[in-house]
Amino acid sequence: MKNIKRLTDYSSVIKAGRGQQGSVLVFMIVLMVIFTVLGVGMVSMFGSSVLGVFSSNSYRRAHYMAESGLRYTISSYRNAASGQAKEAALDAIDDGSVAGKWFNVFPDLSRYQVRVHPYWMKTDPGTGASTTVITADVPNSGLPPDFAIPGVGSVARLHVGPNGLVGISSVSGATGGSTKVTYNLASAVTIPAGFRAYANLAFPTNNEKTVINGSAATPLVLNISDVKAIPRKNGQFTDSETSILYSYQTARLVAGKAQLENITWRCPTSTPCSSTTATFPAGRPLIFSQAAQLASTGEHLQTQKKLTDYLPLFSGTSMLEPPGNFSPPALTPALSGFSTLDALDITQSGDRVVVGSYLATGGTHVYWARIQKLGEYSFNDPEEPGRTIGYHVTPLADAISDNLRNTWIQYNKLSYDVQIKVGWDYQLNYAAQGITFRWHESPVFTGKYQGYGIAFMRFGCQNTTCSDMIPNSIKPGPGNSEKDKLLLVLWEQKVNATGVETKDWLAYAVLGKPDDYKSNNSHVVTPPAKRSPADPDQKVTGNQGVWYDGRINDDATLLVRVEDKFVGSQRVNEIKLFYGDASTYANWTDDSRTRDSVATNKERARYYPKWLETGSGGTLNVINPRWPSNTFGLDGAATIAYWYNNVTTDDYFSLGSIAPTAPYNTVTMTTNLTPRTGFALPILLPDKCTIRTTDYVLDAFPGGRKEIGLAAMGNLRTISGYPVTVAFDDFYIQILGGN
Numbered sequence: 001m002k003n004i005k006r007l008t009d010y011s012s013v014i015k016a017g018r019g020q021q022g023s024v025l026v027f028m029i030v031l032m033v034i035f036t037v038l039g040v041g042m043v044s045m046f047g048s049s050v051l052g053v054f055s056s057n058s059y060r061r062a063h064y065m066a067e068s069g070l071r072y073t074i075s076s077y078r079n080a081a082s083g084q085a086k087e088a089a090l091d092a093i094d095d096g097s098v099a100g101k102w103f104n105v106f107p108d109l110s111r112y113q114v115r116v117h118p119y120w121m122k123t124d125p126g127t128g129a130s131t132t133v134i135t136a137d138v139p140n141s142g143l144p145p146d147f148a149i150p151g152v153g154s155v156a157r158l159h160v161g162p163n164g165l166v167g168i169s170s171v172s173g174a175t176g177g178s179t180k181v182t183y184n185l186a187s188a189v190t191i192p193a194g195f196r197a198y199a200n201l202a203f204p205t206n207n208e209k210t211v212i213n214g215s216a217a218t219p220l221v222l223n224i225s226d227v228k229a230i231p232r233k234n235g236q237f238t239d240s241e242t243s244i245l246y247s248y249q250t251a252r253l254v255a256g257k258a259q260l261e262n263i264t265w266r267c268p269t270s271t272p273c274s275s276t277t278a279t280f281p282a283g284r285p286l287i288f289s290q291a292a293q294l295a296s297t298g299e300h301l302q303t304q305k306k307l308t309d310y311l312p313l314f315s316g317t318s319m320l321e322p323p324g325n326f327s328p329p330a331l332t333p334a335l336s337g338f339s340t341l342d343a344l345d346i347t348q349s350g351d352r353v354v355v356g357s358y359l360a361t362g363g364t365h366v367y368w369a370r371i372q373k374l375g376e377y378s379f380n381d382p383e384e385p386g387r388t389i390g391y392h393v394t395p396l397a398d399a400i401s402d403n404l405r406n407t408w409i410q411y412n413k414l415s416y417d418v419q420i421k422v423g424w425d426y427q428l429n430y431a432a433q434g435i436t437f438r439w440h441e442s443p444v445f446t447g448k449y450q451g452y453g454i455a456f457m458r459f460g461c462q463n464t465t466c467s468d469m470i471p472n473s474i475k476p477g478p479g480n481s482e483k484d485k486l487l488l489v490l491w492e493q494k495v496n497a498t499g500v501e502t503k504d505w506l507a508y509a510v511l512g513k514p515d516d517y518k519s520n521n522s523h524v525v526t527p528p529a530k531r532s533p534a535d536p537d538q539k540v541t542g543n544q545g546v547w548y549d550g551r552i553n554d555d556a557t558l559l560v561r562v563e564d565k566f567v568g569s570q571r572v573n574e575i576k577l578f579y580g581d582a583s584t585y586a587n588w589t590d591d592s593r594t595r596d597s598v599a600t601n602k603e604r605a606r607y608y609p610k611w612l613e614t615g616s617g618g619t620l621n622v623i624n625p626r627w628p629s630n631t632f633g634l635d636g637a638a639t640i641a642y643w644y645n646n647v648t649t650d651d652y653f654s655l656g657s658i659a660p661t662a663p664y665n666t667v668t669m670t671t672n673l674t675p676r677t678g679f680a681l682p683i684l685l686p687d688k689c690t691i692r693t694t695d696y697v698l699d700a701f702p703g704g705r706k707e708i709g710l711a712a713m714g715n716l717r718t719i720s721g722y723p724v725t726v727a728f729d730d731f732y733i734q735i736l737g738g739n
Helices: 002-008 012-079 083-093 398-411
Strands: 103-106 110-118 121-123 130-137 157-160 166-172 180-190 198-204 209-212 233-239 245-254 257-261 277-280 285-288 291-300 303-312 353-360 363-372 391-395 415-424 431-441 449-458 486-495 501-512 556-567 570-580 632-634 640-643 669-671 691-693 707-713 725-736
Touching: 012 083, 012 103, 012 110, 012 291, 012 303, 083 110, 157 180, 233 291, 233 303, 363 391, 363 707, 391 431, 398 707, 398 725, 415 431, 415 707, 431 556, 431 725, 449 501, 449 556, 449 570, 449 707, 486 570, 501 570, 501 691, 556 725, 707 725
Parallel strands: none
Antiparallel strands: 103 110, 110 291, 121 130, 121 198, 130 180, 157 166, 157 198, 166 180, 198 285, 209 277, 233 245, 233 285, 245 257, 291 303, 353 363, 363 725, 391 707, 415 556, 415 725, 431 449, 431 707, 449 486, 486 501, 501 669, 556 570, 570 691, 632 640
8 A cells, every 4th residue: 555655646756756847958058049049050150151241242243333434434535536536435424512523333232433643733724814824624523532732932844825834833722622723823824715725833853864665673763752743554645845745653652752653655776865764854844634533432232342544645745736746756856857768658759869968058067868760750731731740759657657557546636747858959940849739549549649838939930831840730820920039939739629639839938039040150149138129038038149059048947837617517727828047147137037936027036957056066056846836826917927935946937928018028828719629719817917718627537648758859860970969958847736
């Protein structure tokens, strides 16, 4: 019975079992809690891993978006046809608004935004009056965030439009993000009325340095203490003295001075623009070209990434219009006047074009090129069957014409100046000699050429039996009214519908009437001032002294400016004619060598040839090349009459005008009011100097186009074994900006 009771009553054994059961329960609960905690931890760890991967992918994709923004901006800039189009491309990317423009790649998922921060600015429209205060606008999102100009009041300088460098006395608004800057200048500048000019900063070198092209071992140090005013990468600058354009890879501070590294440039192998080295003197101002900092933000979902890069905008500095002025790399001043024919394509010239010595003003000189034997290579004039003419054009070599084409491709414009000095053999009575421009082969008739020309000309008569071998169609004036006179002539050649090369003159000016040869060859001539009447420009007419020296004074200079412009939607050429001289004679009655501010009179400085200069072993100061001002001052009647800025620099040339400004206004240009059939009436602009034409505008620039050449016409022949020639020297080309 007791045993049964134990089975039904609470025994010590049963009590002990229940205690163990409680411990197990607690243990199970604890174990479940532990597993729960572990599970939660594992879930948390797994979730963190997923989120980490997700965050990394978003960051990477945001980075890709930022890169896309930079690439799109740079591509848009490079594909724009001209300087203005490049600015417009940047405006389309960054409108300067507070929120900025976002570009959606995947809507509501991925997008990018690019802020353009220019290092350049453009002035308010000019008034034509000189001023020491200019205000300039900064487009897009304003100046770079940390922008500051070092050396204000001491070393910093500004290049504004066609003006020379000026010091900066003080400046306001030159801070990060600013869209308007006001400069107080140490001296006055002038911006032509209605024009906006680029304002570019310039800083001097710290010490003399010879730089190796593309070498990291030869950095160039500037005399400024930071790099906030210039691009830190991919920058460009122009040497203020040589006008050569340089690029640098990086700019950074080293030992408290700004340092430009890995400098490169493009130019021929010649001093001073060597292909391997360039020397910058201490204190040489360097003008920094238009450039921009690109700040690109990429976004994927809510993740953002920012990238920065630097973009050079224009290969030039401080002009009224991009691209600015610079000499084409293959024809720098250092290569002008050289003793080979490398700059010409003489493949079609035979022995018509040679290099040889010539008796010139100041002695015997090896001229750069001579054209000869046209009388021996004469042919029937296609316009006047049965009449014989001597006529030849030698175009530029491909290397130089390709540089012109590259400029057109980059900017969709090509404006330029071309100049050359000339000379005639003393046996030569009649000839025409000069420069062709907008010169190109007919797209329809192979081997037939058309374009414009400018020439010094003296002809003997205008009839079918005339023996001067100059095409009659190019001779200006009615009948024989201008025969035997020395003329400055603008002419045109066209290929008509039947493939005939036809010509007409567009404008001319009378410079003088050289003496004819004496029958006894006594070499006694009448000086230009003593002729009756006195020669209109006594410094250009030949036979200056008691020796026969050709019909034109040796080293008389021809210069033509052709500007590629739009008038509304129509593309036009605007042409100006200039001439100068190197005469050493002083037996004039009404001509002067005193420079003045008048562009259209015949008073000007002597523009002697390069071979007489100190730099070429001579005794004169180096002045070659010289260029006319890019703009002109206007009087109340809107007549171009005055050199724009610095008469000391500019007044080596006379500008052709139908109304030259007194004093010394005896050389007057006449335009053709009755052009031949097929030739348009030349349009004379209100300035009374510029001739506008619509033939041969540069809507296209195909490969192989020559564009510029040297031309000669006349009875150039061999006399007693001596070839009678016309000579060319000091050939220079300057590419211009245009509007």
